[in-house]
Amino acid sequence: MPGSVNWRPGVLRLFARARPAWADSPIVLNAASLFGSTAITSGLGFCFWLLAAHLFPVNAVGVASAAVSSMQLAAVAGLAGMGTLMIAELADGRAPAGLVSAAAICAGLTSAAVGLGYLLLESVASVDLGFADRGVWGPIVYLAGVAATSAAFVIDQASIGIQRGDLQLARNTVFSVVKLALLPAVVVLAARDAALGIYAAWFLGGVVSLLTLRAHLWRGGLRPQLRPAFRALGAIRGAALAHHWLNLSSQTPRLALPVLVATILSPSLTAAFYTAVLIVNFADVVPGHLSNALFALPRGQLDRLARELRGTLRISAVVAVFSAGLIAVSSHFILSLFGPEYVAATTAMIILGFATLPFSIKVHYMAVCRVHGRLRWCATITTIGAAMELGAAAIGAEAVGLWGVSAGLLLALSVEALLLWPSVARAAGLPRVLPWSPADGPGGA
Numbered sequence: 001m002p003g004s005v006n007w008r009p010g011v012l013r014l015f016a017r018a019r020p021a022w023a024d025s026p027i028v029l030n031a032a033s034l035f036g037s038t039a040i041t042s043g044l045g046f047c048f049w050l051l052a053a054h055l056f057p058v059n060a061v062g063v064a065s066a067a068v069s070s071m072q073l074a075a076v077a078g079l080a081g082m083g084t085l086m087i088a089e090l091a092d093g094r095a096p097a098g099l100v101s102a103a104a105i106c107a108g109l110t111s112a113a114v115g116l117g118y119l120l121l122e123s124v125a126s127v128d129l130g131f132a133d134r135g136v137w138g139p140i141v142y143l144a145g146v147a148a149t150s151a152a153f154v155i156d157q158a159s160i161g162i163q164r165g166d167l168q169l170a171r172n173t174v175f176s177v178v179k180l181a182l183l184p185a186v187v188v189l190a191a192r193d194a195a196l197g198i199y200a201a202w203f204l205g206g207v208v209s210l211l212t213l214r215a216h217l218w219r220g221g222l223r224p225q226l227r228p229a230f231r232a233l234g235a236i237r238g239a240a241l242a243h244h245w246l247n248l249s250s251q252t253p254r255l256a257l258p259v260l261v262a263t264i265l266s267p268s269l270t271a272a273f274y275t276a277v278l279i280v281n282f283a284d285v286v287p288g289h290l291s292n293a294l295f296a297l298p299r300g301q302l303d304r305l306a307r308e309l310r311g312t313l314r315i316s317a318v319v320a321v322f323s324a325g326l327i328a329v330s331s332h333f334i335l336s337l338f339g340p341e342y343v344a345a346t347t348a349m350i351i352l353g354f355a356t357l358p359f360s361i362k363v364h365y366m367a368v369c370r371v372h373g374r375l376r377w378c379a380t381i382t383t384i385g386a387a388m389e390l391g392a393a394a395i396g397a398e399a400v401g402l403w404g405v406s407a408g409l410l411l412a413l414s415v416e417a418l419l420l421w422p423s424v425a426r427a428a429g430l431p432r433v434l435p436w437s438p439a440d441g442p443g444g445a
Contacts, residue, residue, distance in 0.1 A: 037169040038285045042278075044176035049275055051183055052198050053338040060194030062267030065274035066258050067199050071142065073255040074118055075150035078111025081243030082233075083157035087292075088243075089236065090161030098229030100158045104151040105228055111150035112143045119143070138196055145203035152206060155213065160292075171209045179205025245379035250366060253389040253409070254281070260390065261405060264397045272335065272342040273402055276349035279334060280356070283323035287316040287360035294367035302427075305371055309364065309428035316360035327353030344402060351406035358410075358417035365420040368427045381420070388412040 052061050082103040089099065119139050152171065159167035179201050186197035233240075257277065262270040290312040294305070331349040335342040362385065369378030389412040396404025425431060 037172055038282070038289070040169070041172045041176045042282045042285070044173075044180055045278065048176070048180045048183060048202075049278060050338055051180070053271070053275075053342065055183065055187060056194045056198060058271050058339065058341045059267045060198065062262065062269070062271035062274075063195035064198035064202075066262040066267070066270050067142065067195065068202055069255055069258040069274065070118055071115065071146050071149060071199075073252065073259070074115040074146045075107075075111045075153060076251050076255060077248055078109075078114045078146070078150050079107050079153055079244060079247065080110055081240040081245070081247060082107050083153050084243045084247060084292075085236065085240045086154060086158040087161040088239070090158055096229050096232040098227050099232050100155065102228035102230045102233040103158075104154040106230075106233065107154050108147035108151040112147040115143045115146035138193075141196065141200055141203055145199065145206065148203065148206045148210060152210060155210075167213070171213050174212050175205045175209035177205075178208045242375040242379065246366065246370075246375050246382060249379055249382040249386045250363075253386050253393075256390060257393060257405060257409070260394060261397065261402070264394065265402060268341055269344060269402050272338075272345035273348060273405065275335060275338055275342055276331070276345040276352060276406075279331075280323075280327060280349060280352040283319055283327075283353070283356050284359055286319045287312075287356070287363050290316060291363040291367040294364075294371065305368070305427060306429045309368070309424070310430065313360070313364060313424070313428060313430075316364070317357065320357035320360055323356055324353040347403040348406040351403060351410055355406070355410045355413050358413040361417040361421050361424055362413065364424050368424060385412070385416045388415065 049061070049065070052064070056064075086100060086103060119142065152175075156168035156171065182201040182204055183198070186201045254277065258270055258274045261273045294308060294312065328350050331353070332343060332346045335346055335349065362382075366378055366382065369375065389409050392408030392412040393405045394408070396406070396408030398404075400407075
């Protein structure tokens with residue numbers, strides 16, 4: 001139109017000037033992509049457990065949630081570091097063909113062996129944590145679920161390494177949709193064993209997602225080499241073990257907490273606590289994904305690491321403060337949607353909401369150590385931290401019950417954050433709260 005003013009370029013330039021510099025960071029954008037995937041899977045996962053709470057007795061949901069937690073823990077324990085190792089090996093595009101399939105097979109077999117050890121331990125324990133006593137099919141379904149979950153972890157991490165996040169997004173979306181759709185169908189199976197029915201829906205969703213992944217790969221123009229390259233995988237086993245130690249020590253506490261609650265308290269409280277953890281973890285994945293994205297930074301780029309760290313720390317702090325307030329005012333209402341029995345975890349959920357901030361510092365410390373190549377030192381620190389977290393949570397459970405689990409975890413994470421912050425601040429070029437730093441001593445980041 002004659003005489004009109006083209007206002008759009010000016011507005012776009014103004015918007016670009018108003019955006020913080022870290023908003024366009026590849027690290028932040030990659031983490032945002034991962035968070036988008038988590039948003040879908042966590043949202044549908046929330047629906048899965050909400051529907052299970054209304055279809056099945058609370059004790060059955062408690063046993064099933066403990067079994068799922070132990071399955072995920074066994075899968076992580078059996079990964080042998082091959083998940084994050086795939087990110088490192090595939091990022092430069094020089095990994096041999098068949099490396100991913102070899103890693104997935106080894107992880108699946110190793111995790112199944114860990115799961116078998118767990119079932120043997122359960123068979124001699126006096127608590128019901130899974131399906132060791134569910135005839136023949138219970139242990140078989142459980143071990144198959146452990147193996148499939150571990151293999152899926154490797155494949156998801158490999159997709160991040162080749163910068164094809166759409167692959168893990170597609171697989172996890174299929175997994176979430178299928179397990180949710182199957183849940184009403186297992187009511188027939190649940191007439192004999194409700195907990196096994198819930199777990200079966202979870203397991204079958206994972207199997208279907210792996211089967212459909214191949215079709216998605218072919219549609220995307222990828223022709224993966226299915227013949228495993230075990231020799232190439234063996235050549236990097238030392239790096240894999242370092243990754244494994246760090247991953248296992250950092251992930252064990254959150255995965256083991258529902259099992260700890262089932263052991264010390266009761267299945268009904270386990271169901272309530274697992275639901276609370278599931279909801280709070282939605283906030284925790286933001287700093288978790290940001291730290292994973294930082295791992296893709298090449299070693300030696302200290303200036304870039306400092307710049308990226310400052311941005312990701314700001315995002316994590318904002319998310320931690322906002323989520324803590326939101327959880328504090330909404331936890332009772334959210335848990336009541338599952339049923340009156342789940343409200344017992346209200347106080348525990350509120351306390352867990354305040355743990356996101358110290359957790360953010362811990363995972364950023366891990367990212368700094370990864371970039372500096374100090375995996376074994378970091379694994380030593382996180383192993384001590386994991387022992388502190390589980391020990392404090394167990395003491396809290398024995399002393400005051402369910403909310404004591406969250407209080408113990410928060411206390412341990414806060415102590416870790418105070419000790420680890422100086423190293424993170426030094427790497428980010430920020431003021432240190434404490435007058436000393438582990439970075440000044442042996443093994444510091």
